[in-house]
Amino acid sequence: MAGLLECHALSKNFDAVAAVVDVNLEVTEGSVHSIIGPNGAGKTTFFNLISGEVPPTAGRVYFKGRDITGLPSHQIPHVGIARCFQRTNIFPKLTVFENVWVAMFSRSNSGALDFIKRVSDFGEIGDKTREIISELGLEEKLTERAETLSHGQQRALEVAIALAGAPTLILLDEPTQGLAPEATQQMTQLIQRLAGRYTILLIEHKMHVVMAISHWISVMHFGQIIAEGGPDEIRQNEAVQKAYLGGRR
Amino acid sequence: MRDRNIFLIVLAFVVIGPFVQPKVIITEMLIFGIVAVANNIMIGYTGMLSFGQAMFFGIGAYVAGLLLKAGMPLIVALPVGTLFVLVLSIAVGYFCVQRTGLYFICITFAFNQMFYFIAYSWTGLTGGEDGLPGIPRPSLLLDPVAFYVFVAVVFLACLVAMKRIVDSPLGLICQTIRENPSRAAAVGYNVKLYKLTAFTIASTFTGLAGTVYAMLYGIVPIDQIHWLKSGDFIFMTLLGGTGNFFGPIMGAVGYIWMSETFSLYWARWPLIMGIVFVVVVLYLRGGIVELIGKVYGSIQRAREAP
Amino acid sequence: MSFLILSQILNGFATGMLYALVGVGLTLVLGVLNLPNFAHGTLFAFGAYFTYTVANLTDSFYLGVLIGPLLVVLIGFVIESQGVRRLYAAHHDYQLLFLFAIALILQETVILIWGPVGFSLLPPKFLAGAVDLGFTVYPKYRLALILFTATIVVALYLMLTRTNVGAILRAGIENREMVKVLGININKVFLFTFGLGAYLAGLAGGLATPIWGLTPTMGFDILPISFVIVVVAGLGSILGAIAAGILIGLAQSLTTIWWPEAANVVIYLIMGLTIILRPQGLFGSR
Amino acid sequence: MISRLSEKLRSLRTMGLSMAGAAALATVMFLPTQSAAEEEVVILGIWPITGPYADMGPLLDRGVEIALEEVGYKVAGKKIKYITRDSETKAGTAARRAQGAIDSEGVKFIIGPWSSGVALAVTEVAKKNKVMYYFSGGTEDITGKRCHKYAFMWAANAWTAMDANLKIFKKFNPDAKSIYLFVVDYAFGWTLQKYVEKLAPKYGLKIAGVDRHPLGHREYSSFITKAMATKPDAVYMINFGLDAISAVRQLYNFGFTPKKPVILSWSAGVEELVQMDPAMRANLQFGTNYYYTVDTPGNKSFVDAYKKKSGGIPPGYAPGAGYGLMKMTLLGMQKANSTDPKKVIQALEGLKGKNFVGDFAINGRNHQTVRPYFVARTKPEDKMANKYDFATIQDISSTEQPRDLNQCQDIGGF
Secondary structure, three states, X not given: OOOOEEEEEEEEEEOOEEEEEEEEEEEOOOOEEEEEOOOOOOHHHXXXXXXXXXXXXXXXXXXXXXXXXXXXXXXXXXXXXXXXXXXXXXXXXXXXXXHHHHHHXXXXXXXXXXXXXXXXXXXXXXXXXXXXXXXXXXXHHOOOEHHHOOHHHHHHHHHHHHHHOOOOEEEEEOOOOOOOHHHHHHHHHHHHHHHOOOEEEEEOOOHHHHHXXXXXXXXEEOOEEEEEEOHHHHHHOHHHHHHHHOOOO | OOHXXXXXXXXXXXXXXXXXXXXXXXXXXXXXXXXXHHHHHHHHHHOOOOOOHHHHHHHHHHHHHHHHHOOOOHXXXXXXXXXXXXXXXXXXXXHHOOOOHHHHHHHHHHHHHHHHHHHHXXXXXXOHHXXXXXXXXXXXXXXXXXXXXXXXXXXXXXXXXXXXXXXXXXXXXHHHHHHOXXXXXXXXXXXXXXXXXXXXXXXXXXXXXXXXXXXXXXXXXXXXHOHHHHHHHHHHHHHHOOOOOOHHHHXXXXXXXXXXXXXXXXXXHHHHHHHHHHHHHHHOOOHHHHHHHHHHHHXXXXXXXX | OHHHHHHHXXXXXXXXXXXXXXXXXXXXXXXXXXXXXXXXXXXXHHHHHHHHHHHHHHOOHHHHHHHHHHHHHHHHHHHHHHOHHHHOOOOHHHHHHHHXXXXXXXXXHHHHHHOOOOEOOOOOHHHOOEEEOOOOEEEHHHHHHHHHHHHHHHHHHHHHHHOHHHHHHHHHHHOHHHHHHOOOOHHHHHHHHHHHHHHHHHHHHHHHHHHHOEOOXXXXXXXXXXXXXXXXXXXXXXXXXXXXXXXXXXXXHHHHHHOHHHHOHHHHHHHHHHHHHOOOOOOOOO | OHHHXXXXXXXXXXXXXXXXXXXXXXHHHOOOOOOOOOOEEEEEEEEOOOOOOOOHHHHHHHHHHXXXXXXXXXXXXXXXXXXXXXXXOOHHHHHHHHHHHHHHXXXXXXXXXXXXXXXXXXXXXXXXXXOEEEEOOOOHHHHOOOOOOOEEEOOOOHHHHHHHHHHHHHHXXXXXXXXXXXXXXXXXXXXXXXXXXXXXXXXXXXXXXXXXXXXXXXXXXXXXXXXXXXXXXXXXXXXXXXXXXXXXXXXXXXXXXXXXXXXXXEEOOHHHHOOOOOOOOOOEEEEEOOOOOOOOHHHHHHHHHHHHHHOOOOOOHHHHHHHHHHHHXXXXXXXXXXXXXXXXXXXXXXXXXXXXXXXXXXXXXXXEEEOOOEEEXXXXXXXXXXXXXXXXXXXXXXXXXXXXXXXXXXXXXX
């Protein structure tokens, strides 16, 4: 069975530095697939290659069997891939509603250059926006500026923006980073809730989160995938322990 | 304050203005008000700073002026002039939006200079340094009052149209680009395309204002396409405040009023203008809008205090 | 004809070197400080006026050129430390408004101090008059100017490429964060850069006085040209600014042979072509 | 229900308040200006106070004040209210300020500005508002292609000026064969060039070459090398102000002057000469609409009055023009014994007389002031009686522009 997302020999060099080296990766539809590895292993760069932020030096990316290598970043959402960023990456001066609304509008069939109608005239999009915001527990902050939210709420908003794009695959880059234990747990639960409906590719450092929610784990080290397997396999993998678990914290 | 109330204030200004000041000054305030509001679609909403808007103002004025001189009716001259600017701004904008930040400023500035020198050198067409004279007004608009009403109607129509645009999804998309261009791309928007759209819309309204200006004195002076004029447009916009749709109108009014008033009292009046700008930048980023807000706020507080 | 072309090349170098000085100053400020310095032109004007005043007081043009630009550096320091420093985090629009306001204030100050009427300053005795080069008679001052500015430009280039200070500045152009990370006092770097930019503008102004004279508006005359140089050069490229300055000087004077009216248009043609064919500028990488 | 009503009322009140606020703001900002009282006549001087000709505005204004002081600010039984506006040497701004002053101050007469582009905008405003307009000098369109009933020009006609320049040049350089032209690249420059090309053969002169340069150009080296390659007997300059000064300076740098003469064909005289070092201006011939040593009865009192105000600097073209414009306007009012623009215009048409520049006549057909144009040659430094003793005026008999060259077909009616 072909995976939803397939990377073939994907590489990226920055000048002389090889950030991602010959990565082959397959994400199965409907799974939660985690990528772990020490800082600087090339995980975020790898995400950037998939989401079109930077073009790869070599290799190809296929999504639903279609070659999406080098597609500009603004076309990636339209093939069904949404992304959440490592650093909170929202529109700070816009309201929560507007943050999610634009992402929703982007994927709607309305004319993209529609500047005759008001935002409020798009009733259906507005309703769906509110739905997603409620689902993420932000309904009370609907008309607040995003910059006024707490960090945890901003992370949730980030996920909401991703969901609004009606994706098949969601790329989550350290969704729990910097969150308090309680908020981390909420985020974990949220991801688990989403797991049934979306395919999720996840970068995560907190091992208990990874082990709790992942179906499949790839370990990255110096830009290469050094191990792959289910949570238990990875836990026991020696190479991983040496390269990663042993060396960390 | 709600938009509707502000709109009423603007309306009140348009009606009362010509009774307390020379019509021509209010007329210019309205014409440049269009430009400043349009400019804010770029500066305030999309986060692009163009130092070349005078080229579109001037070209709109030249094209409309030439058509009117050729005997075309108003109904042809103004739309054609505006359309010309629309097409041109797409072409120029295409090159400009490839770059961001300082480079964008430099390129728009440089394009402005290029078109200035074309206008300057192509004397047969534009009159060069002497300006393009003898632009007729349709007989209906010969009377200064009639012309003022015409400009006021154009102004209000532009205002409504631009308000509609910024309240539309496009307006919101522009703001996402201002806030976070890479994120805007990541939710699926072609950032360069939308920047070009904002550039084109702002430039087209600027060009439209130019076509109206051509009829004001019946002449298009060369300084209307000079880079210093582009500077004026930016200052009007920032002076009013970029955080509010209506702010730049106050900027245009305030800027023209200041230059008219200060120049009566001191020969070195640009120095006062400079000081005002410095104060705005260092202490009053929100421009006149912020000033009014602060005054309004302190009045409210004073009223609430026992 | 070939003699004419030779002389025009000489002319092109003389103006081109002045352009290069102004251009390098502007590109440093633009590149390191990421600042649209619309006051650069008026610093050029102040350089000219200070040079004139010092030269008249001391009766020595050389002292004027030595001290005048240094006084401009003081103005630069005041602008940077009292105003610009508070604006690094602000949008370009406010930086631009501020610097333009400074330009207005400075220009009117020139009129307040020196009056609206312009002045002339003759080259020093030693450099007065012209020499016969065989193919043309050429002013000694311009020849000296070419040599002197070439020395300055080379010295500047060496400073920026071979010294620590230069390394820091270039790092600042490439990656501002990196300079901060390296633990360098970024405020000092910015102050120094703004001062250096002001010095180069002032020096160009001072050197230009025997040729272009002094007028209060001279700053606004040179400003557009300096921005064109930066666009053609590529933002932040020092070598590019030098090359673009000379290129534009040459283009201007060579155009005069065949199409004198276009002496100014040609600058913008070059710039237009650059934007279309090589949008990052001749030497730019970004 | 009630709460809704009160909400509505409140929003009405905010609306009312904001409207009132706007009205109040408008009133504060735009204190209503009074228009002219009946016994006053308002004259507007529109001068460059800032911008590239900022040096000229105050001088022009000073000349005007002297003319007004002479009549005690009264004419034809009315008080004179003289107001000024800054043109910034921007045509658009000048048009706005002129129109604004007409609307708010009741201006009936305009004098000024300084440059052609600005004048051509102001003349439109004058025509539209039926306001009399006396232009100092420059573009011949004011009394040519775009003449109209309300516009006059004080300076000599371009033809007259160029003829005088060439005549004097030939007189002092009988062996000269060729001249090289530097021409500022806009309509007025071309006009002067056209006339020089027409007139040169009459004086046995060939045009060795013509270079047009943009207005505001500062770098003349490439033009100079090109000119010198043709070995002309003189460089004949058709440019003004700073452009001319820069070119003179660089011609001197290149060693062209003082070996060979340079002609400033349309010069401001004193205002330009003071900006030049004595060495630079050796062997200069300049033509101007006013030079302070002209020997007429009216001139001496003007120069004395001016020197008192200027700290001893004699007046050049700019103060002369300011004085002359106001004198002519006042003369019209005196002759008409009225301050009605139409009557004043009628009184001026065809008027002949003598004033501080000499014999003058106003051509009724195109409103050109026919008057002498002065050509002077600089004195060597050791011959100067004082530091403002720049030059000696040569023969000043001037010829009027031939009728067939004038483009004012029909000046129209009121």
